[in-house]
Amino acid sequence: xxxxxxxxxxxxxxxxPLDVPMLRPPEAASPRxxxxxxxxxxxxxxxxxxxxxxxxxxxxxxxxxxxxxxxxCRGFILLYKLFAAIMRLVIxxxxxxxxxxxxxxxxxxxxxxxxxxxxxxxxxxPTGSTPLGCYKKLIEYHKNGDLSFKYVKTFNMxxxxxxxxxxxxxxxxxxxxxxxxxxxxxxxxAHILDGNAPDLQVECDAFEKKIEEAxxxxxxxxxxxxxxHIAFNEPGSSLSSRTRLKTLAMDTILAxxxxxxxxxxxxxxxALTVGVGTVMxxxxxxxxxxxxxxxxxxxxxxxxxxxxxxxxxxxxxHPRTIFVCDEDATxxxxxxxxxxxxxxx
Amino acid sequence: xxxxxxxSDAPIAQFTNCRLLRGRRLQxxxxxxxxxxxxxxxxxFFDEKGSADVQLDCKGCIxxxxxxxxxxxxxxxxxxxxxxxxxxxxxxxxxxKILSHGVTSFCPTLVTxxxxxxxxxxxxxxxxxxxxxxxxxxxxxxxGPFISKEKKGAHPEHCIRTFEENGFQxxxxxxxxLDCIRIVTLAPEIKRSSEVIQELTKRGICVxxxxxxxxxxxxxxxxxxxxxxxxxxxxxxxxxHHRDPGIVGLLTSDKIPAGRRVFYGMISDGIHTNPxxxxxxxxxxxxxxxxxxxxxxxxxxxxxxxTLGQQVVEIDGLNTYIAGxxxxxxxxxxxxxxxxxFLEATGCSVETALEAASLHPAQLLGxxxxxxxxxxxxxxxxxxxxxGRRVSACWSKVGSAINAGCICCFTxxxxxxxxxxxxxxxxxxxxxxRWVLVMLHELFGEAPTSQMSMEQSxxxxxxxxxxxxxxxxxxxxxxxx
Numbered sequence: 001x002x003x004x005x006x007x008x009x010x011x012x013x014x015x016x017p018l019d020v021p022m023l024r025p026p027e028a029a030s031p032r033x034x035x036x037x038x039x040x041x042x043x044x045x046x047x048x049x050x051x052x053x054x055x056x057x058x059x060x061x062x063x064x065x066x067x068x069x070x071x072x073c074r075g076f077i078l079l080y081k082l083f084a085a086i087m088r089l090v091i092x093x094x095x096x097x098x099x100x101x102x103x104x105x106x107x108x109x110x111x112x113x114x115x116x117x118x119x120x121x122x123x124x125x126p127t128g129s130t131p132l133g134c135y136k137k138l139i140e141y142h143k144n145g146d147l148s149f150k151y152v153k154t155f156n157m158x159x160x161x162x163x164x165x166x167x168x169x170x171x172x173x174x175x176x177x178x179x180x181x182x183x184x185x186x187x188x189x190a191h192i193l194d195g196n197a198p199d200l201q202v203e204c205d206a207f208e209k210k211i212e213e214a215x216x217x218x219x220x221x222x223x224x225x226x227x228x229h230i231a232f233n234e235p236g237s238s239l240s241s242r243t244r245l246k247t248l249a250m251d252t253i254l255a256x257x258x259x260x261x262x263x264x265x266x267x268x269x270x271a272l273t274v275g276v277g278t279v280m281x282x283x284x285x286x287x288x289x290x291x292x293x294x295x296x297x298x299x300x301x302x303x304x305x306x307x308x309x310x311x312x313x314x315x316x317x318h319p320r321t322i323f324v325c326d327e328d329a330t331x332x333x334x335x336x337x338x339x340x341x342x343x344x345x
Numbered sequence: 346x347x348x349x350x351x352x353s354d355a356p357i358a359q360f361t362n363c364r365l366l367r368g369r370r371l372q373x374x375x376x377x378x379x380x381x382x383x384x385x386x387x388x389x390f391f392d393e394k395g396s397a398d399v400q401l402d403c404k405g406c407i408x409x410x411x412x413x414x415x416x417x418x419x420x421x422x423x424x425x426x427x428x429x430x431x432x433x434x435x436x437x438x439x440x441x442k443i444l445s446h447g448v449t450s451f452c453p454t455l456v457t458x459x460x461x462x463x464x465x466x467x468x469x470x471x472x473x474x475x476x477x478x479x480x481x482x483x484x485x486x487x488x489g490p491f492i493s494k495e496k497k498g499a500h501p502e503h504c505i506r507t508f509e510e511n512g513f514q515x516x517x518x519x520x521x522x523l524d525c526i527r528i529v530t531l532a533p534e535i536k537r538s539s540e541v542i543q544e545l546t547k548r549g550i551c552v553x554x555x556x557x558x559x560x561x562x563x564x565x566x567x568x569x570x571x572x573x574x575x576x577x578x579x580x581x582x583x584x585x586h587h588r589d590p591g592i593v594g595l596l597t598s599d600k601i602p603a604g605r606r607v608f609y610g611m612i613s614d615g616i617h618t619n620p621x622x623x624x625x626x627x628x629x630x631x632x633x634x635x636x637x638x639x640x641x642x643x644x645x646x647x648x649x650x651x652t653l654g655q656q657v658v659e660i661d662g663l664n665t666y667i668a669g670x671x672x673x674x675x676x677x678x679x680x681x682x683x684x685x686x687f688l689e690a691t692g693c694s695v696e697t698a699l700e701a702a703s704l705h706p707a708q709l710l711g712x713x714x715x716x717x718x719x720x721x722x723x724x725x726x727x728x729x730x731x732x733g734r735r736v737s738a739c740w741s742k743v744g745s746a747i748n749a750g751c752i753c754c755f756t757x758x759x760x761x762x763x764x765x766x767x768x769x770x771x772x773x774x775x776x777x778x779r780w781v782l783v784m785l786h787e788l789f790g791e792a793p794t795s796q797m798s799m800e801q802s803x804x805x806x807x808x809x810x811x812x813x814x815x816x817x818x819x820x821x822x823x824x825x826x
Contacts (some may be wrong), residue, residue, distance in 0.1 A: 165391060176387045181375070187394035 023109075032063025059168030085319040089302065089341040090334040095290045102221070102288055104343055105322070106138060107147050108314065109284075115151035120189065122153045122211070123278065124220030126178070127171045130288050131223060132178060139182040139276035149185040153214050155207070155281075157222060157231035161195040169259050170195070193243070193272040194328045204243040204272055211278070216240055220282035224289050227251040227312030228297040235309040276314050284320040287312060292328040299332035355380040359397035362640070366699050367719045368593060376408055378597050378725040385721040408718050409699040411449025411475070412680045413706035416486055416576065416610055416637035418454045420644035424652050425453040426643075427463040436470065436538040442477030446679040447702075450716055454509040454639075457500035464521040473524055479532070481724075483710060484527025488576060490519065490557035491531040491541075496581040499667055499674030500556065501656055508787030512537040513544040526550055527710065530576045532557035533567035546571030551710060553610075554592055556581040561594040568601055574709055575609040575798040577639055578626055579618055580673070586768035596630040608709040610637040613687040614678035616663055620690035628686045628774060635709055636683045641665060736738065 026333060065321075085103065092098040106123070116119040125131075143149040163170045172192055181188055191210055197203035211217060222230050227249060231242060234249040253267045260266040279285060289298050301312040308314075315321045330338050360376040367374065377384040377397065389395045394600050419425045423435035436453060443451060453470060455463065467485060475481030488508045497505060508515035520526065529545055530539060530553040542552045554567055554578025560583070564572075574594055575582075583591035595607050613623055613636055627634055638644070641652040643660040650659050650668060657668040662679055669672050678686075680702060690696040709718025715724050 132385060165383075166387065172391055173387065176390060181386060187390045187396060192388075192391075 013096065015067045016028045017209055035129050053258045062268050066337055075330075087316065087318075088322045089337075090322060090324045091338065091342055092326055094326050094328075095133055098288065098290050098324050100137050101132075102131075102134045102135030102286060103141065104222070105286065105324075106219065107141050107220065108146060110152060112150075112217065119149065120151050120153045120214065121219075121271060122214045122217045124153065124174070124222065124274075124282060125156050126221055126223045126288070127156065127158070127174050129254050130290055131221065132295075134221075134288065135179045139179070142183045149183045152185060153189040153215060154185065154191065155214075155274075156192040158273040159193040159195045159268040161200065161272060163195060163198060163268050165194075195268075197260050200245045200272060204245065206281050207243050207272075207274075208278065211281075216266065217282040219284045219286060220279050221286050224287055224294055224297050224301065224312050225252060226255060226293055226297055228312050230276060230279060230287070230312045230314075233276050233311040234309070237276060237311050239280075239306070239308050239309060239311065239314045240277040243272065243274045246271055246273050273332060276311050279283070280314060280318055284322075285318050286322045287317055288323060289323060289325040289329045290329055291326070294325075294329050295332040298323070298329050303333060303337060353545060357384065357395060358399045358401060359386075360401050360403050360408060360608070362461060363403035363406050363408045365719050366407065366703075369700065371407060376725075377618070377717065381474070383719055383721055383723055383725050384690060386408055386670070388721075401662045406700075407695065407724040408719065409709075409717050410723075411480075412447045412636075412684070412702040413483070413717060414443070414448045414451040414638055415483075415574075415641075415681055415706050416454050416488070416636065417443070417448075417451050417640045417644075418456060418675055419642035420640050422642055422646055424573065424642040425466070426455045426458050426462065428462050430474070432469050433568050434468060436482070440475070440482065443480050443606045444475075447681045447684070448482050452486040454486040456490060457504045458520045459504050460521070462485070462503065463519060466520055470525045477764040478656070484525050486530070487526055487527040488522065488530040489556065490537075491516065491529075491535060492581075493532040493558050495558050496532075496556045498556060498581045499656060499672060500659070502641060507535050508538075508541055513541050515767040516541055516545075523548060523550065527706050528553055528685075529781050530555040530574075532559060534559040536562050539568060539570045542567055542572055542689060544567055545637065549711075554582075556594075557592060558583055560591055563599070564595050565600040568595060568605070573607060574603065574635075575607065577617065577637065578609040578611050579622055579639075580612070581618055581822055593626075596626060596633065604657040606708070608633045608635045610635045610639075611687075612637055612639045613683045613690065614638075614663055615686050615690070616678075617673060617676060623687065623690050623722050625688050627687075627693065631693075633699065633705070634687075634701040635678070635705045636687055638678055638680050638683055639675050640677060640679070644677040644679065644688075646677075657698055665787050726799055761800075796810065 005195065029062055090098075090101060092101050109119050110123075112123045125139060138147065156175060159171045160169075164170045167173060175190070176190060178286065180187075191207065193207055194203055213251065227235055229237070229249075229252070230250060232246045232252070234246060234252065237246070243337065248267075248269055248271055253264060253269065256263050256267050285300075297310065300307070300310040301315070304310070306313045357379045363374075364371040365374045365376055374608070376387065377386045397795075417425075417439075419427075419435075420439045422593075423439050425436065427433065439453075440451070455466065467741075470482065470485050472484050473482050474561070475526060490504050491498050491508055492500065492505055494502055494505055494628055506515070506519060511518075516529075517523070518732075528551045529776065532543070533539075533542070534557060541773065545552050551574055552572040552573035553566070553576045554564055554572050557564075559567070568635065575595060578593065578596075582593070583589075585591065585593045593603070596609065598607075603605055611618060611623060611626060611634060617639070618626075641651065641658060643649075643658065643665060646660070648660045648662065650657055652658070656674070658665050658674045659668045662677055663676070665674050665677055666672060684702050686696050687693070687701060688695065690700075702714060706719045707715075708711040
């Protein structure tokens with residue numbers, strides 16, 4: 001069965017967290033922690049505080065009162081962490097571990113949401129080489145029976161313009177071969193932009209409308225380009241942009257050439273993409289960054305200011321963002337940043 | 346999940362947990378079928394927003410295109426060269442029974458017969474698609490009567506004819522109608538064969554060379570005029586000679602027109618051709634190999650006497666002879682036996698063996714866009730194979746339920762790696778047998794015996810060479826003091 005993912009909490013000096021499944025460290029997690037409803041395991045804050053306090057009653061009423069107050073404070077800190085803005089940088093050892101962490105996180109989110117008919121979990125999905133490991137893990141969880149995509153709606157970030165839908169490099173083919181064909185998602189709930197639509201702007205507006213009708217996106221998973229772009233929002237894109245047609249930057253075309261037999265002329269130069277603003281509207285954002293070639297982009301995204309030349313930096317202003325990366329991707333970060341987020345100082 | 350009914354109401358079946366023969370290799374993919382056609386699931390997902398109505402777990406089986414048998418004279422007591430009142434029900438019976446051998450399309454073959462037989466039988470053969478009721482009929486294969494008397498084999502001599510006088514008109518007069526004829530076997534050394542071959546090819550009929558004493562140049566001329574097939578290679582033709590390879594030389598001939606390929610049928614039952622000859626032909630021209638059964642009415646029946654055309658034959662196991670002689674006359678091997686024997690004899694891959702029985706016959710007849718492959722939009726005649734298991738014909742019932750004409754059969758060896766359990770067994774057996782050897786050595790192996798070879802070494806001591814494998818010459822247990 002799944003266990004909760006290893007994670008580093010923002011503040012390394014956090015006190016022992018209360019009994020909330022999502023944030024419990026994996027060593028202390030029971031095997032079915034993620035599947036059981038949280039309510040069954042949560043005890044009233046005050047009652048627990050007084051229980052702790054009563055255990056210390058022997059030390060004097062002042063001590064008991066102090067520990068009760070501390071307990072209440074811890075509770076409020078935790079509630080704050082749950083519902084207030086959080087930026088997390090989760091650093092795993094290698095690509096496989098990062099993929100597994102991300103997949104478990106998505107899996108937990110879906111299971112705890114308890115999607116049903118009429119109440120779908122909306123997921124934003126990326127393409128490219130980075131999320132492949134994550135998709136494989138999700139498929140594995142589905143095949144094991146732990147996860148169902150029956151009541152999940154997905155919205156892909158982008159699609160090339162002018163590439164036939166059944167072209168092996170189109171993002172429709174990518175999503176079909178790497179994800180959709182292995183899971184039980186309803187075809188009506190899998191939305192991908194159509195790069196061959198007669199009117200591309202109408203297609204983009206319709207996509208935005210579909211997201212709105214689905215009730216917004218609960219969790220948007222994305223990757224990052226070597227030039228710091230999110231989806232195809234190339235350097236210089238407006239940080240409030242919506243779904244639209246974009247011309248690809250040379251960096252992106254060069255990076256994609258390897259999928260087109262190294263022939264630059266075969267790489268599409270335009271694409272439909274969700275805007276930075278569209279992703280910012282999601283309730284939660286998770287960015288996967290693995291590999292040394294993304295290290296500089298991660299540095300620019302986290303340690304420098306919000307800048308439209310590195311569009312991922314916009315997520316510094318998102319209330320709930322998680323950056324999942326491996327050791328190689330942190331090569332350009334300051335040692336103290338890495339230590340802080342690993343909880344090592 | 347119910348499928349979208351906007352395109353078609355027909356149920357969609359998804360075969361999961363299987364290995365498909367597609368793109369010349371076995372791939373781990375699912376097979377999607379609707380109304381007897383193979384679907385493109387990506388198109389179904391994105392365009393139609395459809396999904397499977399029925400999911401069938403194939404438990405790791407190989408799913409291959411249905412076999413196509415282009416030379417089958419009958420079976421289960423039915424003889425296609427015998428004009429009977431219930432000929433149609435006979436052909437339906439054979440069509441239904443050969444499904445369990447993996448054959449989903451076939452060409453009923455008629456041996457050399459009098460014109461009256463052709464006039465009676467040919468109108469009763471109609472080209473039709475296969476399904477759960479039986480294999481599809483692609484058209485008749487007429488093996489004769491325009492063949493050589495010297496290489497008649499089991500064909501009756503008095504029915505052999507020639508078209509030297511009137512050429513194509515003689516052929517038309519003999520056969521009557523050409524409507525449902527798919528393949529004609531003739532001997533190219535007969536005068537005016539070139540024009541006959543051209544006329545037949547013009548009408549889309551495949552011309553095959555067989556039962557002939559033609560030399561290589563006559564055979565090449567026939568190919569240049571349109572012949573594309575060789576009927577049961579090595580049998581009923583001149584043997585290979587290094588200065589005149591005869592028809593066999595077509596396999597490596599350089600006079601074949603560009604863009605054309607010569608196919609050759611082989612009966613790989615282990616009797617009609619020696620496995621070495623099978624290997625020679627396969628290695629010389631692997632892409633032309635077409636496996637045929639040349640099965641006679643006795644196929645599927647108990648040993649004994651049966652009719653073949655105008656003659657009586659005797660069946661003894663897998664051997665069939667003309668009654669009272671030692672002349673081979675057709676075979677009683679089934680197509681899956683032929684595929685398995687071909688696989689074992691040549692050591693080729695499973696994909697190659699399956700293609701020799703499905704893709705190559707489809708290419709010979711020019712129908713590879715519809716049959717012989719598991720490509721999208723082709724007909725869904727499918728063979729499902731288990732490694733080393735016996736045939737079970739239960740699939741046809743499922744096939745009828747899902748309207749897709751799939752059948753269950755065997756195919757040959759799997760190349761999947763051994764499971765951990767298998768490896769444990771193998772390891773245990775190795776240890777056991779090694780223990781047995783050691784025990785035997787302790788019991789019997791101390792003193793030298795005269796059977797073992799002795800060698801004198803330089804210092805006078807002798808070493809024995811041990812016939813038992815695994816025990817080295819330098820083992821001290823074997824050294825003589």
